[in-house]
Amino acid sequence: MTMQKEQILTSEEIEILQELMNIAFGQSAADLAEVIDTQVVLSVPFIKLMQVADLPEYFKNHVKDYKNINLVEQKFWGRFKGDALLVFSSGAGKELITLLKHDEEVSLESDPVDILERETLMEVGNILIGACVGKIAELLQDVVTYTPPMVAVEKGYQEAISGGRYDPECTAIVLKTDFCFEEGDVTGFLFLVTSNDSGTWLREALKLFIEQYE
Numbered sequence: 750m751t752m753q754k755e756q757i758l759t760s761e762e763i764e765i766l767q768e769l770m771n772i773a774f775g776q777s778a779a780d781l782a783e784v785i786d787t788q789v790v791l792s793v794p795f796i797k798l799m800q801v802a803d804l805p806e807y808f809k810n811h812v813k814d815y816k817n818i819n820l821v822e823q824k825f826w827g828r829f830k831g832d833a834l835l836v837f838s839s840g841a842g843k844e845l846i847t848l849l850k851h852d853e854e855v856s857l858e859s860d861p862v863d864i865l866e867r868e869t870l871m872e873v874g875n876i877l878i879g880a881c882v883g884k885i886a887e888l889l890q891d892v893v894t895y896t897p898p899m900v901a902v903e904k905g906y907q908e909a910i911s912g913g914r915y916d917p918e919c920t921a922i923v924l925k926t927d928f929c930f931e932e933g934d935v936t937g938f939l940f941l942v943t944s945n946d947s948g949t950w951l952r953e954a955l956k957l958f959i960e961q962y963e
Contacts (some may be wrong), residue, residue: 842866
């Protein structure tokens with residue numbers, strides 16, 4: 750039986766989770782700033798509960814202003830489990846190559862740029878996703894493991910974000926922030942999608958977290 754949206758998290762629990770996201774996204778931005786010489790500016794995180802069948806349309810509505818997107822997708826497993834989708838604007842791969850100073854090590858004329866873009870996006874994705882998911886898990890007394898990231902470079906969003914990747918009978922908890930880099934034309938979104946499989950544990954973990962401060 751599918752859990753109803755209101756049964757997964759209360760408004761108070763969503764508020765606590767949002768604060769944890771603030772901490773986690775801040776950690777991921779700080780970790781990335783150690784690698785590149787610019788700051789990542791993050792929006793206030795946003796949480797939405799929705800039916801999984803509505804996810805593709807939700808994603809597309811957020812990225813439809815981008816002609817093409819770069820996508821890093823990585824699954825994470827633990828009691829906190831789900832899917833991380835890191836969406837970059839078109840051209841972000843080349844911008845990140847410059848920001849990471851990889852263009853000083855290779856010649857963009859002689860080296861395969863698509864391979865370098867893919868590796869660079871994967872490197873940045875590993876940092877942002879790993880730090881963010883890892884910090885949320887740490888704060889909730891969990892440990893997660895990751896599947897290898899999958900990268901799509903310069904794809905139309907209709908092609909890159911398709912339906913069928915999630916169980917349509919489930920309810921999803923979507924954690925989202927949008928970001929931009931202070932230098933370089935790089936913007937995008939980070940989505941964390943966890944299903945009601947994690948709902949019971951998540952409620953208990955949030956309760957234990959808040960009890961530490963009471």
